[in-house]
Amino acid sequence: MRSVIRRRAIGAEVRDEGVHFRIWAPVHERVAVVIDGRDFSLDREDDGYFSALVRDARAGSRYGFRLGDHIFPDPASRFQPDGPHGLSQIIDASTYRWGDAQWRGVALKGAIVYELHVGTFTREGTYAAAAHHLGELAELGVNLIELMPLNEFPGEFGWGYDGVDLWAPYHCYGTPDDLRRFIDDAHAHGIGVIHDVVYNHFGPDGFYLTQFAPQFTTKRNATEWGDAIDFESPHVRRFFTENAAYWIDEFHFDGLRLDATQSIHDWSTPHIIREITEHARAAGPDRTILVAAENEPQDARLIREYGVDAMWNDDWHHAANVAATGRVEAYYVDYRGTPQEFVSMAKLGFLYQGQYYKWQRKRRGTVSHDIAPERLFCFLQNHDQVANTARGERLWHPALTALLLLQPQTPMLFQGQEFAARTPFLYFADHKPELAALVAKGRAEFMQQFPSIDIDALTLPHARSTFEASKLDRHHRDEDALRIHRELIALRREHPFSAQRNDWLHGCVLGEQSFALRWLTGGDDDRLLILHLGDPVRIDPMDDPLLAPPDGFTSWKVRWQYEDVAIVLQPSRET
Template sequence: MPFGATVLDAGVRFSYWAPDAPHIALELGTEKPIVMKRKPHGWHRLDVAQARAGDRYRFCLPDGTRVPDPASRRNPDDVHGASEVVDPRSYAWHDDPWRGRPWTEAIIYELHIGTFTPEGTFAAARKHLIDLAALGITVVEIMPVAASPGHRGWGYDGVLQFAPDASYGTPDDLKAFVNAAHDLGLMVLLDVVYNHFGPEGNYLHAGSPHFFNAAHQTPWGSAINYDGEQARTVRDFFVHNALFWVEEYRFDGLRMDAIHAIRDDSRPDIVEEICSALRNGPGRERHVHIVLENDANGARYLARDAAGKPLAATAQWNDDLHHAAHVLVTGDTDGYYADYADNPLGHFGRALAEGFVFQGQASAFRSGELRGEPSTHLPSNAFVSFLQTHDQVGNRAFGDRIDALADPALLRAAYACLLLSPHVPMLFMGEEYAASTPFLYFCDFGHELAAAVSAGRRAEFGKFAAFADEAARARIPDPNATSTFEASKLNWQERLHGPHRDFLAFISELLAIRRRMVVPHLATQRGGGQHWCEGDILRLDWSLNGARLRMLANFGKKPATGVQPILGQTIYATGLVPSGHNETLRLAPGAVCVTLQEMNHG
């Protein structure tokens, strides 16, 4: 890796890219700063024979500003402090036989390290991996861990992209987490943010202004420079970051946050280049998966080759399915849910059958803007689908989880449809036992920025009728308060008692059926499926590898009678009784039937 501090056989090489700076100095420990050697293409480098792993260092800019290493592997004293030299070869891995798992086996569990356990550390989270494996999870997806300001935050304000946040533990603690997951047969994905740096602690503007391109403006200011002057080194920084997490930490892939917010007019763009680097690098020796978040519903990154293998990304988060399901089971039509209010059942069915709901049509919520690309040609496992995520819970004023808002019978029906579909399902931490704890928006910025964030969040909710008056907005938890963070921590004891234990058993049953009956048929699915709506009845049909998967569900508030059954072996059914009339069925509200028909057996 050309960036940062590299431990050599004798000493350490320090590198800093600053093409406009006449000189950069290295401050190593308490020693007097030493001017580094200026190299071609804007690099400043210095080999220090006496330097060792564990040493603290900073870079001194021409104006005297002392900054951490943008490629720091560890910043023990938060993002404004000195960086620490780390020897990546010091950790003793014991997962060498691990080659990952095929994507068809993916069942994802998204978690936030800081709130997953009371301790909020990598080491504490590691102890619960056995619970996730027992549940039937095969992929753990960690929200961003790149160092960000303060001691608590979602992770999307990271400024040191190579340094695991010190509040969670050491680099070796994170490696031990990944190692333990692999020992249990779990893949681990890391959420990374390549569309912006956080607003506090980003010193690249001062040291390397070419990291940003004023020709592209974003909600965070000038965009990261992926296509302007000197862009090659900036692109290399992020390509190496992607490789760093997959090679040095042995992650099984990445989830790339909000790629729709990346500004890059070059071809291949940075998303395609990162996908290529991962597939042609570590992906040649083991399974490496790349999941995208893309609000634009772009299908081009999800293309498959003739054998059905991804050419770029493996899959993409499917917000459309979430939004349609949310309207269907809660009746909520505020904000972006308005786009799904006209026909939530039909939209939910289309999302399950075809992937995207919006495949090029106008969005009323976006003032008539055309949104999306056709997705019917893609296999269902090109979509990561869910009923909850950190966004969809945390972006609510009080961090409400869906079970606190939804009709219970309809919610269970939605879970059955999701978890037994050919989509890659994802659960958000605590969802498996209907956790009562909220997941709120929290952060830990400096005083002035903290006040602006708190005021801005309350003003944002002022657009909703429920928060039209100031008193209502004042009840919204302050993102910077420690209590907001503490309230978001899971209560692991809940899963052992009452309705939480029952819901956990329900989810466990669905995942066991999925693993046993559905997963073996997912390998060669080419396109999507079909759906039909008959009043409040939803029918779905997918052609899989040697089988047809069919679903029948009643999302009405009343029983449905005279319903024609579906063909195949029943692998899951609830709320169905024969009606006694021409072998039709009576479906209670929330009733679901799922069948599998082996095509070689008629």
């Protein structure tokens, strides 16, 4: 058989002479592609692959693969216009004309990250509608958007973490070219875009991949969602490494966020996460590609050994939540929200670096004090933590906002946080009735860990009203909050904050709810940040040496201030 040069190992790729199809179906002897009602047999290759060039196929045609008496959508479909249960559509990625030839990506140091859910970011819930607000985000100072999962999932709304077609952008948000246009527009505004990908499980509805290759999943090391993905197979590994490269190559994403990496089980060398990061970077050699990871145990091997650029710092959020709300329950029980916790994290990274953690009855975290601070993402809000409240409530706390945006670690905002959005962000997932009932039951059981939450008052995940209630309302913006975010992000661009160096940084506790951070540069760019998590208190006596102005200066003057709870001071020679 004549060798065919393909852009990616599997899926439908448009060529001058037709469309080339390739799929991995090792348990089958025969596979045919069905295009507009006509069957075309595929040739069997080694290792269970099937392929063929179909000259009668064209971009826009609908197709599926016949396995015995059944027709299934392509597991590597580039678009599912009728959802995961419908036929796939042939997409020609080469027809989009990119305008970002000069774009070189976003450096991790200096990044202001913004987590965004396309379906609720605007009333329309589309890429095109979201693009209209890129100018506002650029004006705010955001330079890196993290899009919640876009892979095809069932139903008309959802978070996206139950995806089943990892190569197909979710059809309700727009076409693949609409997504390309959004990213192109973001680049024109100086904003990078990374994609939150789910490589730890597949969703339960519309998942047809194992009809082609049961080898994709294993009951060994099952995850909280069911069977694990079997990364021992080189073909399974290739499916995911190629998928990572695909998003970077064909959509010009600037990187990936890897969801729940503690549930990506692999004992190979190199680890699958390292291979994913390497393939992602190789797909965008002319620009900076960033890979961030969520990891509940906070295992720093992701950075040290697996090539990941940054990790989410859940410790910071949990301490902040306790400081702001006073609620010490569920996974917050090992946090006190005290000034010392924030001083320690600003200097050393994770709060838990191997200490015993009562909630899980085991040690938590790994050493992080040697990790550059920009490699840890800190946040007051994210999709999970806002939804894990009684009514999807958001945290708005000026002092903690100042800390988030000025400390050396990389700050991440959640959509609407910048204007203290009043709209909640709830857990929603549109499933068939039987599955919807099971999901609602599972959600209620999960939320029982929070004694302060009335389980009977929780909204139903499958109710459309739950989804609609989560859409941002820009008609009720807190302009004071928006001003504070703009001013603090602008201040972060100044020295010494822009250097993001924690070797300059020192801190001291000033009271039960008060503390200071000092950037000791030894010159007029020395800065002192004083924060009061509760009611401001008079600092008397001023007995900590960090409160003294640098040598050659006689006092401090205000560089920025929000009421009396957050104050940035700079050296002065005025008496």
